[in-house]
Amino acid sequence: MTTERRDRLALLLVGSLALAGCRTAQVADSPFPDGGHRPRWVAERRAITLDGRLDDWHGIAFHRVTPHTGVFDLESSVTRDPADLSYRFAVCHDGTALYVAVEVTDDILKLDDTKPGETHAKAWWDDAVEVFLDGNHNRAPHARVQDGSEYAFGGEFSLVANGAATSNCTAWPDSFGKPDFWQGATRVEAQPKRVILRYEYRLTWNVMGGKVRPGDTIGFTLGVQDDDDGGDRDHALYVVGFTPHCWMDENGWADVYLAP
Ligand SMILES: [Ca+2]
Ligand SMILES: [Ca+2]
Numbered sequence: 567m568t569t570e571r572r573d574r575l576a577l578l579l580v581g582s583l584a585l586a587g588c589r590t591a592q593v594a595d596s597p598f599p600d601g602g603h604r605p606r607w608v609a610e611r612r613a614i615t616l617d618g619r620l621d622d623w624h625g626i627a628f629h630r631v632t633p634h635t636g637v638f639d640l641e642s643s644v645t646r647d648p649a650d651l652s653y654r655f656a657v658c659h660d661g662t663a664l665y666v667a668v669e670v671t672d673d674i675l676k677l678d679d680t681k682p683g684e685t686h687a688k689a690w691w692d693d694a695v696e697v698f699l700d701g702n703h704n705r706a707p708h709a710r711v712q713d714g715s716e717y718a719f720g721g722e723f724s725l726v727a728n729g730a731a732t733s734n735c736t737a738w739p740d741s742f743g744k745p746d747f748w749q750g751a752t753r754v755e756a757q758p759k760r761v762i763l764r765y766e767y768r769l770t771w772n773v774m775g776g777k778v779r780p781g782d783t784i785g786f787t788l789g790v791q792d793d794d795d796g797g798d799r800d801h802a803l804y805v806v807g808f809t810p811h812c813w814m815d816e817n818g819w820a821d822v823y824l825a826p
């Protein structure tokens with residue numbers, strides 16, 4: 567290849583990258599305060615059925631989280647065994663809501679503190695998932711600030727493996743199961759020496775403040791709570807977050823881009 571042709575190709579490449587950059591300028595990578603890489607995931611548009619089965623997620627990228635790649639909230643203890651607690655998750659949207667799928671590998675299922683149908687459950691005391699949303703993407707230092715200003719744009723949406731739920735750390739307590747707010751489904755599969763817990767969430771734009779639309783970027787993380795001996799949780803493994811209190815500082819969360 568001649569030098570001139572190589573230069574032209576390089577220019578073309580730079581040009582197309584610049585164009586791509588224009589289209590997604592609002593989601594440019596923004597590192598964490600310590601310079602670490604802030605993950606950014608793209609939620610593609612898909613139709614999902616909330617049934618606790620993840621076959622309808624086929625073709626969507628799942629991200630694996632293990633004790634070695636995730637962040638333990640040091641309010642609880644740590645495990646180094648992926649068979650004790652690990653998971654994979656994915657995100658997508660259908661134009662009206664964000665969908666989140668989580669598939670957890672656990673050694674012992676514990677559901678002694680919650681009941682199916684509860685919408686104000688102590689989810690964090692049992693095997694559960696907690697999804698955290700920063701709908702106005704302001705990366706506020708305290709998601710639960712007393713005046714409720716951050717709850718208006720998201721907060722914490724917890725779903726227990728038995729279908730119990732909690733959204734009391736949002737502006738929409740007891741709204742689980744309502745199509746205008748948020749819904750979910752779970753399924754438990756017992757296997758030899760382990761249990762697979764599957765969760766599907768549907769979180770409408772309403773619970774993010776009502777103004778989020780495809781093309782926007784939101785702040786996002788999730789934590790999986792693991793109870794193996796009854797009572798309070800043993801571990802909380804987050805995708806990202808500043809530990810302890812990964813639920814608190816929205817600046818420790820990842821970005822999710824809602825593809826147009
Ligand atoms: Ca499904
Ligand atoms: Ca476990």
Ligand SMILES: [Ca+2]
Binds near residue numbers: 672792
């Ligand atoms: Ca467990």
Ligand SMILES: [Ca+2]
Binds near residue numbers: 676677691693799
């Ligand atoms: Ca428990």
